[in-house]
Amino acid sequence: MMIIYRNKIITQSSFFRAVIVPAFLSILLGNVAIAQDRTVPGELSSPYPTVTNLAVEWLINGDDNLNGVVQVKYRSKGSAAWKEAMPLRRIPAGYNNTALKHPTKVAGYNGFGWKNKHSGSIFDLQPGTAYEIKLSLKDPDGGKAEKTIQARTRPIPVYSKNARIIDIAPGVYDTLYTESGTEKRPVVYRCSKGEAVFRFIEARERKWVFLEQLTVKNPAAKGTGIRLTGAENCVVQYCTIRATYGIIAYYPGAINCYISDNTVSADFEWSNEAMGAQGKNIGEGIQLTGSGNVICYNRVAGYRDCISFMEDWEVLSQVCNDIYNNDVEGGLDDGIEADFAFSNCRIMRNRLTNCYVGVSSQPGLGGPTYIVRNVMYNVVHSAFKLKRESRGDVVLHNTVIKSGAGLAGNDTMDHAYFRNNLAFGGPNGGINWGGYGAGQPFAANIISPGKHSSFDYDAVGVYNTPYMALIGDRPFSEVEKNGIERLDFKLTFPGIEFPYPPVPLRKPPVLKVAEGARSEDAGILIPNINDQFSGKAPDCGAYEAGQPVPHYGPRIKN
Template identity: 30%
Template sequence: MLKRPPAPSVTATPNRTSGVCRAYGLPGGPSTRASRVLLFLALTVPALAENASRPLQLTEELPTLKCLGVRWLIAGDANRNARVEVAYRKVAEAQWRKALDLFRVDPQGMRSAVRPPSGHFLFAGSVFGLDEDTDYEVRLSLKDPDGGDTEKVVKMRTWAEPKLPLHSLAIQVTPDGLAAALAKARPGDVLHLAKGVYKGTFRPPSGEPGKPVCLVGEDGAVLDGDGKANCISAPGSHDIILENLAFRNATWALNFNASARITVRRCLITDCEYGFVATGNAPAIERILIADCTMKGPSTWPRTKGIENARGIQIAGQGNVVCYNRISGYADAIDTFSSYPCSAIDFYGNEISECTDDGIEMDYSEHNTRCFENRLTNCFQGISIQPIHGGPVYVFRNAMLNLGLETFKMHNAPSGGLFFHNTSVKAGIPLVLWTGQPVTNCVYRNNLFIGTAANYAYETTAPMRDCDFDFDGFGGDWKSFLKWNSARYATVEEARDKCPVYKHAVRVDTATLFASGLKPPTDEKAQLPPTANDLRLKEGSAAIDVGAPLPNINDGFAGKAPDLGAYELGAPLPHYGPRPIPR
């Protein structure tokens, strides 16, 4: 079994010509020759440039249930050798835990409206795996050899999942009385919808913080849009909970554009082209939770109509969570959207299948959006970042089976994507990126890309700028290993020796890789059941103990080093899709 210990952590100046990103001090990095180039560039910075760092505004992102995020504006650091180390702990604990360093955002990757002025840099990053409704301290340590070292400790509290209000007025509603009941509802009221069909388009009134207006259905309570645009049309609303309701027969099931503090939980959506939408006037969009729902769209697998319009969820804003849903039969299951801001949004625990475009889109994300622990089966493309505006956008521990083309769609000049511990299994080329537009400031670590027969294990036609790809595993029957910035590398060994990336790439045997015995599909048109998507590793495979350590991402790995892919050897499958109802 191949075992390669991780290289030491390094930090250096970005080297655009080599294609190596130094936004993080992660294991791996440029060759000795590239490091000499970096040193030369650092020594030739004009004398008048300000190399010392001056910390400026620190911004706390809106917390989510499991994650916290920050952004820190820094002046100076012209030679780009500063870094911001991160540690965190619960307020009641003594021991600090290390997290990933803050990510240096490429200013040119940001939208011009929010780009820092010349001579300033933005650092941003997240802490993951937290308990909800809990106080934490996050310690940020700015370190610059040229001066300006600063430490800040910020206290932040994770979000609590919204609950039905206690001691509320319970209002019993039948199908012929919903419109009248909504007209009379006040903040804190809970409307209990009896079994039956409620036809038409309805607008719940807004509640107040801590006093939402709630619509809770008995089993069999169905809101039927009667073929109109919406079942629920409530743009500009706030403080509403929808629970245990079915929606059908409309273009949009739920329209909550420009809305805040909306919870949709344990609902069923069928026969609608769009499931849930909250875009437009994104500064108003925050604290939206979509959890434990089932959405069945109109699209079928395999795709026969090209790119369709149908979308399960479209959302922008900040502080939003989409988790533990079962979504199938759309062009895209879950999308971020081009309304701004688009930050601090989490997608996790979702079971996704039969998507004729992208399983998940993180498109138009700005900072601290996170896509993790989702399972995708039968999707034309996996996860999209076309584009993202600076990042970091985190994509980690996602399992993808039977993709039609690109595992990660990185078109339209994205900047700031971080891809850790993902597993993709598909027919054909294991990893491909076909676009002529540049990809900037992106990082890959500890991923597994599995395919069948192809010209390359990984072919990218994009100009790769300031990108740092390493410690990934590849499986399949390819003719050449890698095409990177127009250069070709015939074997893994040649790439390790000569390429500016993939110094620790690994080749794995697809026949003995997975404990389930799964082999790559030979025809993506086959519709595989999501239960076939079990990509846990088999003991003894070459993907074990060859990854790079990533604090707060793969803490507590079992062997000498982390394993590649979505699952550490011996770990149970995460829960995907709606969770059991608590009893």
């Protein structure tokens, strides 16, 4: 039988091959594509518990249209009542091509790639406590699961009378070479009376070592204070360190270390010439790679980067690292550099003053990377440096006051989530601060946010410049349907000086907003983040009305 098809005479068999078979395959493949929108749940884990936070990683297949949701509830084991936490973040599989090639495969990851999953954290838990976590996965395209897992936070590290305590006499020493202990019998190096001063402390590849109330002075050009490279379950607390590289843990990094209540500082010049990646600056305050590390309640000042993760080929799996309640000043490039965070790294309740960049995520590797309730005053270039195709940054309840762009993010990013932030921008003087500048004098200027990013319930304004606010190439009000804009700086922060020009150094003010300010009751409820709000709704910014300001920096040792 002959058939006329597209003005040509062909046989029946040719018509079947040319038309019928492709049509059937198209239908079949179309069904496969639809099936890929259905979620197929996979392995569930809670990696690297820290002292106050727990992570959940739920691998999946499918859900190509990214509309699956995992609701989270939790309770301490044995309690009757469940509490609600933030839903897990939907993390589609990906790979960052801007990174330098890693010499080895990172465990659980393909180089700088990440798997298809839901992932997230539960915050501000009790140390050393067992929790039950109930997860409910629902996908409108198909796929439903209920699971409960158990996880335990780590206790705050303390040593008992069983510890091997080496009480060092006051004096000046060269190098302290430490020895490993065990969980039941850690080794403690301390100076309980007077001051023991060392040039360098070596804790490389050590386990279960406490360094307490010691002083390190090593201001040489490449001078290192304390080395934790390869360390596990080590503690550095109540130490004073003056070194070009304060506390470092290079590749292969540190695991489950606890760095708290230290003063880490170097001399620095706060000038335009010293700012930025190409500026006249040097050194790292606390810098590490690895997972499960806690950096809290430290005072860090005067470094190129004050607190930082490693980058590019120096990175080991950077998962579940916590940076909170630190007092950071004089970060001449970055105050906190959370670059190459894989998942569930948490930067919370830090105070950053006189820094070129507030928090850097350049890039985030899928995420979530949480940036929550940080206070930034006189940050110059950018409050949030989300660059190199950063993915998965969750930016909540931060307060920013700076020259140039207030609520700002550099390009390119995607899967970012901004809620309840409070930001003011202002004049930049037309000066190219630190080689990159302070950004446009806008209330908001999010550059290249990516189609999967979400912005709402933020509050923004400008000081002494015409009002302008953009997210991508769209007006702020068009993107943020519930955002608050055109805030008046003097009515919001009466008595606070706007930090222009950025030089000279400025003292950190208490950035609590005035009673009745428009940013009050303007936020949205985020479970496990702002449940304790007062008034009609949570306030925008780092501080809630009626609640005390957090403690930043070292606490007094009991």
